[in-house]
Amino acid sequence: MKRWRRALTIVVRLTPFLIAFLRDRRRWILLGRRRRLPYEHHERRAQRLAATIASLGPTFIKLAQVFSARADILPEPYLSAISRLQDRVPPHPTEEIEAVIAAELGQPLEAVFAEFDRVPVAAASLGQVHRARLRPQLDEPGPEVAVKVLRPGVEELVAVDLEISFRVLFVLNILFPNHHVRALTNVVREFSVKVREEMDFREEAAHMAQFHQNFARDARVRAPRVYTELARRRVLVMEWVQGDKLDRLAGRFASGELDFERLMETLTEIYLRMLLVDGFLHADPHPGNILVTDAGTLIFLDWGMVVQLSRSTREAILRLALAAGREDLDGMINGMYELGMIDPSISRAEIRDAAAEVLEILQRVRELGTRRVQEMVQEIMDTFYTWPLILPRELVYFFRAAALLEGIGFHYDPRFNGIELARRVIRRMRGDLLRATAREPVEVARGLVDEARTALHGVREVLRRAEREEFRVRLHPRDVMHGERFILLQVRRLLLSVFAVGTALISSIIFVALENVWLLAAGLLIALIMFVVAFFIPTHLLENPLRHARRVRPPGEWPAMR
Template identity: 35%
Template sequence: MSNLEIEPAQKNPPTSMKTRRKRIVGLFRYLLIDILIEQAQGRILGKRFVERRSEERNRKRAQRFVATSLELGGVLIKLGQFLSTRFDLLPEVWLNELSRLQDSVLPVDFSLLKPIIEEDFGGPIESLFLEFNPVPLASASLGQVHEARLLDGTRVAVKVRRPGIEVIIEVDLEALNQVINFLQRRTDLGKLADLKGIAHEFEVTLRRELDYIKEAESARRFKTNLKKLKYVYVPEVFSQRSSNRVITTEFIDGYKITNYAAIEAAGLDRHKVARVLANCYLNQALIDGFFHADPHPGNLFVRPGPNGLQVVFIDFGMVGDITSEMRFQIRRLVFAVINRDVEAIIAVFKALGFIRREEDVDKVRLGINYFLDKFMSLNLGQIKALDRRKLFEEISYIFYNTPIYVPSDFSFMGRAFQTLLGLCTGLSPALSFTAEARPFIQRLMTEELGIPTIPPELTGLVRLLGDLPGADAVQEFFKSPTGEQLRQNALDIFTLPIKLNHSLDRLETGRLQVQIQSSEIKSSADRIQKSNERLITAILVGSFLISGVILSTAAAPVWATIFCLLVALLISLRFFRP
């Protein structure tokens, strides 16, 4: 029996691994040739001629890819799932077809999985489990999940690796590398992304996903990291029934995160679910440095919890590590994006390897300005309402004409973020990632960026005033458009020192290459810095005075106006000293 015949659910499998390799390479050859023909037709017959037929042509390509993936299984399904959220690379018709690969994998007959369980744990399945349901709960490209009960009655989910999948993966990776090598050498894609690096990252992640011992370790690490988040839960792993090919975890009763009707029927707030999910990933990326790289709907559940609701993560085969240096740069990037600091974004892009040549900076600056102007003021619902086809054309133009190089380290991180974006949009179109990220950045500014905290005397005053009558009215005011603008202006003022320091850094070490060597120049620079500090303090004092005036005309309590005046006075006493 061949290695492919052990998966009886597959229809008409190839008779040899050599044939399988040829079919995979042939699939990509067909796709590439068809795209080249379309481009040639565009040059000869005109762009309009091609555009009229583009959507149908893309649909046929995508259907061919999906059909071949479902027939062959293995790496093609994982690749399709990886690409199914890449709206920056593929048109919507492709994404719609590829989404079928999330739930359409045919199951393996349980008679082929049972020997694996019995071999790994040294006994008949009846002596290992009190109950074991042979009908799968879910079937994926690498493994299959069944419901069971341990001997003590504990309800569990048992995932078993597909038999023979290791050999299939090796053949598929060999074929995929052959395609990648061609694309890297012969097409412009190699100039836009580290294709070999991304393929290597994909291969490492895939091999790791095959090892269920590593998955168990990742699940325990996630459980430790996310224990601090009261709205997030990670199931227990049962080591006595876990091995390299089998992993047994606590069974989770809950609603699939895209089952909006069930979530609402249970009285759970979809907007809160979206906020919990977004905040959880901010924790993973900006604090823990360890993230779930496959947040598709089948791996996330929602259920009632002790604090109202819980978002439950399952399946930790695909995870990603973020080094401390990368984490620091990502924090800087989020901070810069929130404050629309284009030069700071460029500095981070350089540090992370997205910009490789100094002469490319001006083009990158234009691309960044486009995205900031286009999306920063929109929530997820407004972004979703944009003309998808026009948006794809604009993004494609920016992507292919902006010399940003995508390092392989960010391929899975980018995919996870895009999947997360789609989930949050479906849950709550009103969600704003900028608003969710701001509290994290405010907390991290002191740790990483050196922004001073509020003086203790002001903190005490805030707590005191928060208990006074009328505090709710002030909170409501700050939720209004005027109050939100006031808060944004205050944040801009508090972050002004960072922007000034960044400008001074560029003056001293940047493109102007100004070197301060003379003691007289150094003395002058010190005086300028002190003047800047006094200027910033004066702006702070003025801002609180203006806030007091605005509050006095907004039907807010009198004490709120007094509070602003007291803050202005305390800042003056604290900073304007002889």
């Protein structure tokens, strides 16, 4: 019963927004032109959407945080509205939290902790953190620790919410099989895996250990030490770290205790190394998750969600970046295919236009020099929304980190130039980047042999199909659009004409049987209207604007407006 009540709550609260989005694309959902609404209207709707998501609880708040960087699915101002959602909730009753800790550790709190602060220092949708002190050992005071506890009942709630979400998406994919619905489904599917990992604190402990290993030789950065003997699925005990959040360093910069430029260079280098060298990226970047100690060491917190990149993915990202740097359109397109950014149904000609648009944005950045990273990223994101491109999740989280770093830099210095800073850091890291993506000769040879074997198999398949006359010619929708319109027009005319003739015949039969002249007149009038409809309504009412690869928006129409 509770499951059905929860499903009804979700559907009732989100359906008005779903209908509004569908009507934005077609005024009458299945028929009509795209609605052109003022940007202020979308801003008001975005605020209502954010409030509704917040009211639906932890699953949807966490999911909204993922969508806040997916400009290939949602445009502005919806991204800004949901990105401001705070993952903060009232603390859970301490008695229940203590019961979870005792059950997970298999002993009472008093046996493990000498002190335990019943008031949490932080409370989020999935868990909350309490400050404590371990019991003394060998006559030495126990160390201060942070105890992270999963909120009771949150696993069941997330499971129910995800089940309901997948059922709704299943229906949407049947009714509206387009690029945005497919992308939405993929994001929710990936989120369902990640959020389950995030609710197992043993995974977080493993992530922190991996980060320690990757940066073992770098004294500038670390993560809190985990007490592995006290790490459980729903409880994680780690060292208590004292430090200032990234957005609260103004006093230390003003006093000269910290060097602003050096700190920003260090942060940029760390994120580039995580993305392109280690392939192990912190996936929840925000100022509250990065502390700066009194010694100037950076402490990365909250390792529940990470993104791991294979070497081939890192190589593809680097090749795409290098191709963009030398303005090589074909190289950019090949990189997009390697990263899975292109829907297989899209023609290469269409993708050249999309790649050219991204290249034009980068050229403008080079010419102006002082453009903000966030502006550049937003323009590239708008390109993903305009074209049916799929934004790789690895780049989603990296773009989020880039926006965070520039936001911090701009907070302290309005003249901060994140693009120029990134260029300096990349030039300094060039050797590390090349070594990280370089392959051993044996590995290269093995790859060439595999590619040759694949190519030979492809040639054999082509010859086999040629012998059996099984070749198929595939035309892209853009190339047959005019023919499609003509066929739609003729089919529409034929069907409506048949209905009109049938209506006229039925009316005549009724007139003969009942001798009712009004029924005859009404039937003939309906038949006449059908004939008029058949020959004068424009064909665009039968088209699906999401079916074709490019959806062109008139200049100034949402979401291009700022």
